[in-house]
Amino acid sequence: MHRTSLPVVAIYSFLMSGFLFLFEVKSTLAQAQQTGLLKLDIRDGLTGKLTPVRVRLTRAGKSIIETPNQTVAVSYGLWDHADGFAFQPDSSFYVSGQIKLQLPPGTYQLTLMKGNEYINQYHTLKIKPGKVFQKTYTMTRWINMVARGWYSADDHIHIRRSPRENQPLMDWIQAEDINVGVLLKMGDFWETYYPQYAFGVKGNYRQGNYLLTSGQEDPRTPELGHALSFGATGAVRYGKNYYYYDNVFDELHKRGGLTGYAHQAESFHGYRGLTLDGLRGKVDMLELLQYCVSSHPLHTEYYYHLLDLGFPLTATAGSDFPWCGHDHDHGPPEQSARIGNARFYTNLDKPFSYESWKAGVAAGHTFVTSGPILDLRVNKTLPGDRIALKKGDKLTIKAEAHGHPLQTPLDVLEIVAHGRVLGRVTKNDPGQSSGHLTIEIELPSVVHGLWIAARCYGDSMQAAHTTPVYVTVDEGGFYNPETVETYLNQSTSYLLELEKELDMHQDNPEFRAWYYKKGLKTRIDETRQVISELRSKLKNH
Structure with a gap:
């Protein structure tokens, strides 16, 4: 009895597996008929090659719930936890230049991004059941x-x-x-x-x-x-x-x-x-x-x-x-x-x-930015450079800001020295625009050292600032004689803040400065000595 039952079980299992396979094939074909296929190539405008981009795909304002197999995913998160993987915090995702994804029929909004220098692209896609939506997009720099x-x-x-x-x-x-x-x-x-x-x-x-x-x-x-x-x-x-x-x-x-x-x-x-x-x-x-x-x-x-x-x-x-x-x-x-x-x-x-x-x-030789591009030249030198002048020498300062009128619209460009505005233009001034701002000024007779930088503002979330050019006169420094006393006093107040912190025994394990009171007090005293020497030195100048 046991021997004769084996072929029956094997045949039954074979028939069931075949039935399940046919059911899955039929379901897949039915799904393919109900959905449409999105196939995209994204290429670089200069090289013509496939290029990595950040993609956001939404429908009726809501993000899609799955990413394509081509998504470039890495585990990331706060405190080194695995909070994210394929999707970025804003529900975008990265691909290396290609997308292939089955989507339910409907109208979708596609955003393609590639950093600050490329023009963001916004497209409307209409996915039809059983159809392939195939397109090549080219990313271009501004x-x-x-x-x-x-x-x-x-x-x-x-x-x-x-x-x-x-x-x-x-x-x-x-x-x-x-x-x-x-x-x-x-x-x-x-x-x-x-x-x-x-x-x-x-x-x-x-x-x-x-x-x-x-x-x-x-x-x-x-x-x-x-x-x-x-x-x-x-x-x-x-x-x-x-x-x-x-x-x-x-x-x-x-x-x-x-x-x-x-x-x-x-x-x-x-x-x-x-x-x-x-x-x-x-x-x-x-x-x-x-x-x-x-x-x-x-x-x-x-x-x-x-x-x-x-x-x-x-x-x-x-x-x-x-x-x-x-x-x-x-x-x-x-x-x-x-x-x-x-x-x-x-x-x-x-x-x-x-x-x-x-x-x-x-x-x-740097400038920082969340969008605007800055260029600063002081006597044709770059940010970070040092210029040694003699009293009465002149300086020529030129700053330019570049933006994209739609993506990175510029508003104001300023040249600052010792924190004070030496020159300022806005997009509404003659010859200026939201895509390009420029200003050139001349200091005909420099009498003391100073630091000079450029800064630019777009909307409330876009700004840029250069590292300064450091100008000295007759081998002096570039400190600001008008604010030095105020800032030395502020420095002293920060040290006093820290000293008060050292006198507070904290049960909270995140606050441990009090535990290092002796060593930090030594460093505070060293800094006070620096402040004292600066005060004496700068007064004599």
Whole structure:
């Protein structure tokens, strides 16, 4: 009985599997007849090749619920959690140049984006049942900054990276047209997040004019702010001396890195750390433009503070993805939480490489932007350059801003020196427009040193600012004699703030400055000595 039942079971199983197969085929054919197929190629206007882009596909204002198989996906999230994968925070997604997706019949809205220099495209698609909607779109630039010698960078990306993530992340930064994407290992007093598999040259991944590299946002404390660094051959972390940022900065400098403060030194009392380390010459750069503090990305208060005291400081910018962005969950995708929504450009005097880019940043040949393009020349020198004059020499200052009338409309361009506006034009002035602003002024007789920068504003969410040109007269400094006393007093008040913090024993484990009171008090005293010496020196001048 047992032997004769086996063939019956086998035959039954075979018939059932065949029936299920035929049912699935029939269901698939029925579904194909009920849906339409979307097939898109997206190509670059200069090369004609398929190019990575960011895509947003909606229907009646709602995002589609699935992405095509061609989506370039990487796990990302706050605190290194897996909060997102295929979709970006604004429901867009990345592809390498092709889309193939079955969609229910209907009318869809397609947005194609490729960073600030390319013109966004908006298309209406009508998908019909059983039909193929096939199209090729070409992305075109409204400006080509690489051709002008300027390379974009986002210095603040938080995604954990092993070598396996290199290619998809490369597609992401190419889709945003970011030449250098800096992926930051993040830390706090207790732990580190977003690990990077290597630093320095060993942590680089390059394709043509695009580069992934590693850096760190560590130390990070609520009492002193968030430290930022990239370009070092290795990460640096001193867990037992966590609040002594200067120890980290000194070692990072030895390893070839550049150091500074994130978030415009506004968040987490970063102005205290910037005072403590900046006045002692430990800081190279400040993240001047970002969407973490507010929807207005440019905040200059603490930047001008150090500049007016005579300390050079390179302007950089970064998105702090996936943490920061205007209207994080909804609203215009152009300013959502995304890589490259805040970026900086660096001018290179050599062909693009990791080393030439680092050298350009170190020289201060930068401007930060959320859209507008700036060009500043002071006696034909670049931002970050130093000009040595004799009393009575003249200066010629020229600034230009470029924008796109629909995508990046310009409003105001200003030349500032010591924080004061020397020249200003608007889009409504004769010869000016929302696509191009220009201003040229001459200082016929310079009598004291100064720093000179250009800044530009578009709408409330678009701005740009250059690193200054530093002008000295008769071998003096470039500090601002009119504000130096005020800023020295403010610096002293920030140190007093920190001292009060040290006297407060905190049960909250996130606040540990009191635990390092002795060492921080020594550093405060050193900074007070610097302030005293500056006050004496600058009074005599």
